[in-house]
Each structure stands twice: as structure tokens, then as C-alpha cells.
Amino acid sequence: MSDQRQTVLLVEDNPGDARLIRESLTDLSGNMFDLETADRLATALLRLGAGGIDAILLDLALPDSKGGETFKRAKAQAPTVPIIVLTGLGDETLALKMVQDGAQDYLMKIGLNGSTLSRAIRYAIEREKSEQKIRGFNEELEGRVQERTSELEAINQELEAFSDSVSHDLRGPLHVIDGFSTMLDETFGPVLGPTGKKYLQHIHKGVQEMAGIIEGLLNLSRLGRRELKKHPTRLDEIVESVIADIKIETQSRQIIWKVGALPLVDCDQGLMRQVLVNLIGNSVKYTSRREVAEIEIGETTIGDERAIFVRDNGAGFDMKCADKLFGAFQRLHREEEFEGTGIGLATVRRIVQRHGGRIWAEAESDKGATFYFTLGSGKPSLAATEAKPS
Template sequence: MNYSLRILHIEDNAGDVDLIREMLTGTGRESFSFASEPRLATALNQVRGNSIDLALLDLGLPDSSGLDSFIRLRDTAPELPVIILTGNNDQEAAVAAVKEGAQDFLVKGEITANLLVRAIRYAIERKRAKSELHKLNAELEQRVASRTSELAVANRELEAFAYSVSHDLRAPLRAIDGFSRILLEDYAPQLDAEGQRICTVISDSTRRMNELMNALLAFSRLGRAELRLAPVEMTALAEAVFGELTTQAERARIDFRLHPLPRVAGDPALLRQVWVNLLANAIKFSAKKERATISVDARSEGTEYIFSVQDNGAGFDMRYADKLFGIFQRLHSDKEFAGTGIGLSIVQRIVQRHGGRVWGESAPEAGAIFYFTLKQ
């Protein structure tokens, strides 16, 4: 080693102190600076100054004994490596000390110079490695906390921007829609067929844009809304939502299979929106089936409930499953199935805010099944 390791032997038996000193300072040994203290109280004063590299501790001292001796030493100098020197009659306390953070223990009467030097070297290296690991973990936690804070700020700014855009664009959109309607209603005789068609396209496009902005506004509000947790009867909620989304004729065409669902703790309004979006999708994408089937079920797994909504509709290609929950991402054209492409994004945001997950499975023309989890 490049410098003398400072060893403090805390021992009241002078013979044991002389034996350890001889082992460490004998000819040909590594460079050690050796000191001893017969009492724990005086030893604690030394280690407070951070001038010791390692302590050899006897557990039977005049002013302290057993595991308590190590605990007091550890609490005074948490970074100091400690090796317990124990007799045959107190090995149990030595083992307990190792469990509490001591680096090693050696049995008096069985200690050799080589064994002692090797134990000291390993103890210091282990303590050093442990300190470095704690330092790296602390730095990593700080970086994660900093990054999390940055992401939270970015998300708030993005949500504020989405809210501002969707809110501030409403007035000009209403103006565009209004003037296009005026052209159609008041100036239709002066417009040829192509002019009237263009006015209709403008009006339809503004309506479509208004729907998208309403969806964007709803999405941005989810990040700011406070969760109001309460017991939610999921069976009754799913049944009520399906009834609101369908007409009597549609209910006659759809085989709706609602299995008993568990009660959960969640925000009733937000969980209602989850059922609205998932059931609305199931109804929409199975609308072209002569006989549609929609099944709602749940099961318990570990510490969470897994809910599912399955239909026999159009389905989707699993190669594009990663796009399902992206905002304004759609796997079908507007001509095939109308929509804004934000419904599943809203479902994901709500479920994640409840600490859950959401995913989908399907195949083209083979229906789809969407899952989401909530804590039990």
C-alpha cells in the first residue's frame, strides 16, 4: 500500500493488544500505523476525527459489551470499516454485528498474521466499494429525480399549450364555419356547383377540426384534473355506459355479455370515461357485423384486477399495435370508421393515473380485445 493504514485496536486486554501489534508491525508486513484504546468512550473520540482507516473491536470492554459496542461505534463513524475480534463464548454477538454492518469477525486464538492482514485489506476494500456504490446510487437517484422533475415541467407546459391551442382556435374556426354557411345560404344562386361543393367541404372540415380540438382539450384536462377516489361498482358502471351508447335497435343486434366485475377504488368520472371510450370503440368497429358480440370481463391476478372488453369487429394488425395509444393515431381511415384517434390515448392516460396498464390484442377481421388493470 502507498501509505500506512491507521488501525485502532479497541481492547482492554494488554496481552491481546501486544499480540495484534506484533502481527501488524512485524518484519515484512505491510505498513500499518497502530494505536489502541481500552475503553469504547475514548475510542469514539478518536474515530470522530476521521483519522482512522479501520477498527478492530473487542465486544467485552469495561464500559460496553456485546452488540451494543458495535452499534455505538457504527453510529459514531458510519463509514469506518470494523472487524470484530471475539472469543469462543461470544461468536453469536459477532455474527449479529456482521449482520448490522461489521465487515468481518475473527476468533481470538485462531488469528494468524496472514489472516489478520488479509481480513483488514478485504474489509477496507469492501467498505470502499460499498461507499462508492452508495455514492453512485445517490447520484443516480438525484439524476432520476431531476429528470422526472424536468419531464413533469415539460408535460405541464405541453398540456397548457394543448389547452391554449384548442381553446384559442375556437373563435376563428367558428368564423370560418359561419361565413361558409352564409355563402351557402345567402349566396347559393351566385355559386356554381363547384363553389357550393367547396363551401360544403369548408364547413365539414371546420366541424372535423372542432371535434379534434374538443378531444385535445379533453386530453389536456386529464393531466390537470385531481383524482377523486371513491368506491366504484364497475358492473353497474359498464352496464349504464353501454345503455347510454346504444339505441334499442343496436342493442337488439348486439350480443352484450357483461360478466360480474369487481368493485374498485378510483375516480368515478374518469373510470366512466374509460368505459365510454372502450365500449364505444367496440360498438363502432363491430357495427358492420350482422350479429355483433361484445364481452366485458375481469379477473384477479396478483395485486391487481385485469378488465377486458372484447368484440368480434374489424380488428387490427398487431404490427401497428404500438400506435394504438398515440394521440391522433388511427389504424382505420375516416371513411371506414369515423373518429378522432384520441379515445385510446385518453383511456391510457386515465388508467396510468390510477397506477394501471392498458394494452390491446387483435388480428384483422378477427375482432379485438382491450385490457386495462387497476389495483385491488
């Protein structure tokens, strides 16, 4: 603690109380305080505006201001000067409230003596200094976090723009390959013979695949910049429509669908559909070798979070590879086993993250997989449907 003299402003309209406090402080051996007084808040504010005050002893009931208002105005005038509130009997609740609002301490006027006063003032000054230091550190930290975040955002945007322009530029030559191979087929089809035709088919299939990859990449790279159009959205309706589309394409398969209660969430409806199309689509794809596939979609509680899950009894995967799942072009199964480009889950993760949520999976090889995701602040607010196994 420094042994400099401290200037204390006593704001007190009762001359008797003011004298008592002055005498208590003057009587102290080794008195270290210069006491100035103000009997009105207006006078006190003027004095505080001039600077040089190290601590304030503040009576809340003044002729020109009362209660919490007195404290608020003094604090606003000198935000970094510690305030010790002086209270009468029965004012303790109010005084405590002032401490919660930023007063360093409070003292009962009754029974006040020099050493209590001195200790409170010196303690308040030191505590205010420590708090200022902590505030400084926090601000510095906050500044650094913001700096890093902007750097990362800039790098991310650069990468997205790069991937966007590369994908875009790849489309042109791909169209050329596609167009000329079609012309080749149409013009020289008869002379090419079966082997030539087969080669053309391979070219066509390759072109289709590459077009799919380019579309996926373009979609992924644009997700970061796309503005979210959030609305309260019924997840059960999206799931129902996704399943209806899938049922048309999987008529030859036996799939047991279990759809539990799903909430109303605040999200971008189009993007949420992409999430569910990908997750449910994966469940359908990776159960294609099961005689009877079981796919369950519902909501559950994980810790203190509500999460949506999509579970299946399909091929699953080894959890050792789980960290790779959500990277672009990362596939845990061979193309001969299950077709795909490996862009679906990268897209899903980006969408979930943009909603402030997170996604993860649990699985076991050959025993099925469950994908969970949360939506950050758009917490499920209402269970919109009842469980309805179908």
C-alpha cells in the same frame, strides 16, 4: 491494494483480548498497521470524530454499550470507515446481522491470528473503497436520471400547455363560424334553397366534429397536470353504469355482454370511467358490423401482473400497426368505415400511465381485439363480483 500504513482503531474493553490482538498484528512480518485502542464506545466515538481511522475492529459488548447498538452508533459516527465485528463464541448470528446492516466482516476472537486479522482488515478496507465507488456511481446515475426526467417533464408540460392554449384559442373562431352559420340559416334560410341549406348542414357537422376534437385535445392536455384523486373504487360498478348508458343508445343492436369478476382498485374514479367509456365504446363501435356482437370485460393474470381486459369480436386490426394505436389522431380504420377522431386511446393511455400502469392490445384483422391495462401499485386487491354473463 495500497501499501500505505493503515490506522486501525481497536474497540475492546478486555485488556487480555486487546493485548493478544495488538501482539498478533505487531508480530506480522511487514506489519502495515498502526493500532490505536479504546475500551469504551464513548472514547471510540470521540476518536472516530477526529478522523484518520482506516478500519475499526469492534467488540460489541462494551461497558457503555451492548450488541447491535454498539455497531449502530459506531457506523453512524463514521459511515465510510469499514467495521470488522469481533465476536465471542455463540455470537455468530448477531455478527451476521451486523454484516447485513453494513459491517464489512466479522471475526471470532477465539483462534485469531495475525495473518487472519491482517487479511480481514485489508480486505475490509478495499471492499469499503469499492462499495463507496459503486455508491458514487449510483448517485451520479440517479442524478442524471433525475436531470433527464425533469427535462422531459418540462418539455412535456410545455407541449401540454401549447396544445391547451391552441385548443382553447380555436374555440373562439369556431363559435363565430357556428353562430354566424346559424344566423345565416335563421335569417336567410328561405332564400338559400335546398343546396344552400345542405351546405349549411355540412358546415354545422364540420363545426361539431371540430368542437369534439378540441374538447378531446383539451381533455388530453389537462390530464398531465390534473391531480389524481385516488380512492378504492369498485370497477364492476363503473363497468355496469357504462354498459347501462350504452344499452340506451344501442337498443337496435344485438350485443352479448360478458362481465367477469372485477376488482376493487385504488384509482381516480372519474378518470377510470373515461378509460372504460373509451375502451368499451370502441368495442361497441368496432363491432357495429357484426350481426351479433360479443363484448367481454374481466380481469386476468399476465405474467405476474393482474390486468383488466376488454375483448370484442369486431373489426380488429393488423398487429403491424399496433404501435400507432395510442398516439393522438392515429386511426387504423377509415372515417367512412367507422367514425371517430382518434383521441380516445391517447387519453386512455395517459390516464393509465398516470396511475403507474401500462396498456396494450392484441388483435387480428376482422377477428376482434382485446385491450389490456394494468394500474401499477393500485393492484387489484379484492375480486368484488362473481362472473355474471348477461
